[in-house]
Amino acid sequence: MTVQDLSPRAPVAGPVPGSLPAPGPGRRFRPNLASPKVWSWIAFVLGLLYFFLPLIGMFEFSLRARRGEYSFDAYRNVLSDPQFVATFSYSVVMALCTIVLGVLIVAPTAFWVRLKLPWLRPYVEFVTLLPLVIPPIVIVFGYIRLYNTSSWLPMTGTAMGTNILLMFGYATLSLPYMYRAVDTGLRTIDVGTLTEAAQSLGAGWGTILGRIILPNVLVSILSGAFLTFAIVIGEYVLAALLNRPAFGPYMVWMGGNRAYEPAALAVIAFTITWACMGLIQLATRLSKHNRVERR
Amino acid sequence: MTFLTIEHLEKSFGPTRVVKDFSLSVEKGEFVSFLGPSGCGKTTVLRMVAGFETPTSGTIRIDGKDVTHLRPNQRSIGMVFQAYALFPNLTVAENVAFGLKVKGVGGEERARRVQEMLQMIGLPDLGARYPFQLSGGQQQRVALARALAPRPQVLLLDEPLSALDAKIRVSLRAQIREIQRDLGITTIFVTHDQEEALSISDRVAVMYGGIAEQIGRPFEIYNRPATRFVAEFVGQLNRIEAAVLDPNAGRVRIGHQEVALSRPLPAGERVTLACRPEAVSLGAAPGRDLILPAEITEVDFLGAVIRVKAKAGLSTLSLDTFNRPDQPPPQPGDRVQVSLAPADLLVLEG
Numbered sequence A: 001m002t003v004q005d006l007s008p009r010a011p012v013a014g015p016v017p018g019s020l021p022a023p024g025p026g027r028r029f030r031p032n033l034a035s036p037k038v039w040s041w042i043a044f045v046l047g048l049l050y051f052f053l054p055l056i057g058m059f060e061f062s063l064r065a066r067r068g069e070y071s072f073d074a075y076r077n078v079l080s081d082p083q084f085v086a087t088f089s090y091s092v093v094m095a096l097c098t099i100v101l102g103v104l105i106v107a108p109t110a111f112w113v114r115l116k117l118p119w120l121r122p123y124v125e126f127v128t129l130l131p132l133v134i135p136p137i138v139i140v141f142g143y144i145r146l147y148n149t150s151s152w153l154p155m156t157g158t159a160m161g162t163n164i165l166l167m168f169g170y171a172t173l174s175l176p177y178m179y180r181a182v183d184t185g186l187r188t189i190d191v192g193t194l195t196e197a198a199q200s201l202g203a204g205w206g207t208i209l210g211r212i213i214l215p216n217v218l219v220s221i222l223s224g225a226f227l228t229f230a231i232v233i234g235e236y237v238l239a240a241l242l243n244r245p246a247f248g249p250y251m252v253w254m255g256g257n258r259a260y261e262p263a264a265l266a267v268i269a270f271t272i273t274w275a276c277m278g279l280i281q282l283a284t285r286l287s288k289h290n291r292v293e294r295r
Numbered sequence B: 001m002t003f004l005t006i007e008h009l010e011k012s013f014g015p016t017r018v019v020k021d022f023s024l025s026v027e028k029g030e031f032v033s034f035l036g037p038s039g040c041g042k043t044t045v046l047r048m049v050a051g052f053e054t055p056t057s058g059t060i061r062i063d064g065k066d067v068t069h070l071r072p073n074q075r076s077i078g079m080v081f082q083a084y085a086l087f088p089n090l091t092v093a094e095n096v097a098f099g100l101k102v103k104g105v106g107g108e109e110r111a112r113r114v115q116e117m118l119q120m121i122g123l124p125d126l127g128a129r130y131p132f133q134l135s136g137g138q139q140q141r142v143a144l145a146r147a148l149a150p151r152p153q154v155l156l157l158d159e160p161l162s163a164l165d166a167k168i169r170v171s172l173r174a175q176i177r178e179i180q181r182d183l184g185i186t187t188i189f190v191t192h193d194q195e196e197a198l199s200i201s202d203r204v205a206v207m208y209g210g211i212a213e214q215i216g217r218p219f220e221i222y223n224r225p226a227t228r229f230v231a232e233f234v235g236q237l238n239r240i241e242a243a244v245l246d247p248n249a250g251r252v253r254i255g256h257q258e259v260a261l262s263r264p265l266p267a268g269e270r271v272t273l274a275c276r277p278e279a280v281s282l283g284a285a286p287g288r289d290l291i292l293p294a295e296i297t298e299v300d301f302l303g304a305v306i307r308v309k310a311k312a313g314l315s316t317l318s319l320d321t322f323n324r325p326d327q328p329p330p331q332p333g334d335r336v337q338v339s340l341a342p343a344d345l346l347v348l349e350g
C-alpha cells in the first residue's frame, strides 16, 4: 500500500472546488479528475507542448548540418556570413533610431492627451491601432507613390532618404505597442497633480517632461522599446519593398537558398526576441522607486 | 497694505457659474482659510490664485503686481495638495530641492537649504528615502517643505490634512501654523473642517455656492455669523421659535415671556432665533436674564463636559455643563430652568 494510507485521513475527500487545499495533515497529492486544478494543469502542459515542440524540432534540425552527428556548423556558417553581420547591424541601428523617434512622438502626445485633451483619447487610441489593421504592404506602396523619385519629395532617390522613410514606417508599425505601453505607464501616476506640483515650483514643460514624467514612465517606455526592437529586427515587407539591406529580407533569402542555416537563424532570432522580453522584466525589477511594498 | 488682493473674481465652467464675485484682501503674513461644503468653489478660487485656472473675469494681485494672466510657473506660489503629489522618482531631498534647482540655485546653497527645510519639518534624516517609504503624514510634511523651499510669496494648501487620520491631522495642523508664523508667509488654507479652520486661521472666508458668505476672524464668524448659512454651517445651533410683537423695536414673545432684542426684525408674525449651546446655562446665571422652564430629555456624559438636551416649550435646546465631581449629573425627566441672554440670540433670516 502507499504511504498515503498511513497518514490520518482528511475530513473531506478532496479540496472544495475553487477553494485552497485544506491545510494540515492529509494534504497529499491525490489525483482527482473532478478537481479543476488538474484540468488546468493538463491544459497548461498541452499549451507548453504546442508552443515548444516546433521550437525543439527546429532546434534539433538546426544541429544536423553535419551528417550522422549533432554539431553547431549551421550556426557557425550563419555567424561568419558577412551578410549576416551587415544586415543585423543595419537592423539594430534602424531599431534604435525607430525607438528614439517613437518615444519622441508618443511620449509627449500621450502626456498631452492625458493632461489636457482627455476627450481625444479614444480617437488617438483608434489612430494608433490602425497599423494593426492596415497591412504594411499598403503603407509601403503609399510611401513609394508619395515619395518616389518623380514626386514632390523624392525620398526614395537616395539611400539616406529611403532609410528615413523606412524608419518612419517602422515607427508606424510599432505605434500600437509604444502608445499602449506609455499610456499604461502614465496611468500609474497622477499626471495632472504631478504636473501642477512641478509648475507651481517654477518648472516649464521641458523640465516637467524630462525630469518628472519620463523617469516615471521609463519602465513602460523600455517595454515599448523592446517590443519595437523585436518588430524591427524581424520586419520583412517594408525593408524588402524599399530594397534596404535589413535582417528580415536576409532571413527570407536564407530560407530560400539553404537547408540547415535558416533553422539556425530562426533560433537566433527567437533568442533575440526572448532576450528582449527578459530585458523588459529586468527593467521593471531594477527601477528603484516603482516598488509597491514599503520599507 | 494688503499683499494678496482678489477682486471680483468670477469663474464659469460652460454655463455654470462656479465662483461669483469673490473679493478678498490678505495681509502679508496672514493665514486665511476657505471654509465651505463640498462643491462650493474653494478649490477653484485657490487654483485661480495658483494659475491653474483662468478667471472668467476679475483680477488677482500679489504684492501690487497683477498676476491674473501669468502662467503658474511664473508666479511665486507654493502649493500643497491633498494627495501629497511628491515626485515618486525622486528622493525626499531631491523633491525638496526641485524648486531650487529649477530656479538655478547652486549646488552647495541648495544642499544647505534642503537640510534646513528637512530640519524645519522635523525629518532631518529622511533625505535619502523615496516617497513610497514614508507615511502619509511624513509625505505631507515633505510636500510642505518642497513648496516652501524656493521661498514663495504665497503658500496655498488645498485640504492638505484630509487624507490623514485624526490624531496626525491635529498635530500637523499645529505644525503648519507654527512654520507659517515663523516664516511669516502669506497663506491660504482650504478645508471643509470647521474646527480646523477656526483653530488655525487669522481669518476665515466661509463660502457657499461660489460666494464668500462672510469673511472674518474666527471669533466673529462663530459668534456673529452674518448669514443664516454661516450660522448653521459653523458650530452647533439651537433654534427657538418666537412670535413677533413689534418688529421695529425688536420685541418678541418666547413661551410666555416678552423679550426685547433691541434690533429690528424682518416683518412677519414669527421669527426663528438661534443660539449656541454655550450661550445657554442650566439654572440661573449672571447676565442671562431670559429664564425658561424646561424638561431634560437627554444627557450625554462626555467626561469633562456633559451635553444636555432640554425641551423648553416647542424647542429643544442643547447645552453644555462642566462635570463636577461632587454633584451627580442631571437626569432625563428632571424639571429645570434654563437661562440665556437676549443679546446672544441670533436672528436667522431668509
Ligand SMILES: Nc1ncnc2c1ncn2[C@@H]1O[C@H](COP(=O)(O)OP(=O)(O)OP(=O)(O)O)[C@@H](O)[C@H]1O
Residues within 6 Å of the ligand: B013, B018, B036, B037, B038, B039, B040, B041, B042, B043, B044, B045, B192
Ligand atoms: N474643470 C471643471 N469643469 C467643470 N466643472 C468644474 C471643474 N472644476 C470644478 N468644477 C465644478 O465647480 C464646482 C466647485 O468645485 P470646487 O472643486 O472648487 O469645489 P470645492 O469647494 O473645492 O469642493 P470640495 O470640498 O469637494 O473639494 C463644483 O460644482 C465642480 O463640479
Ligand SMILES: [Mg+2]
Residues within 6 Å of the ligand: B042, B043, B044, B158
Ligand atoms: Mg476642493
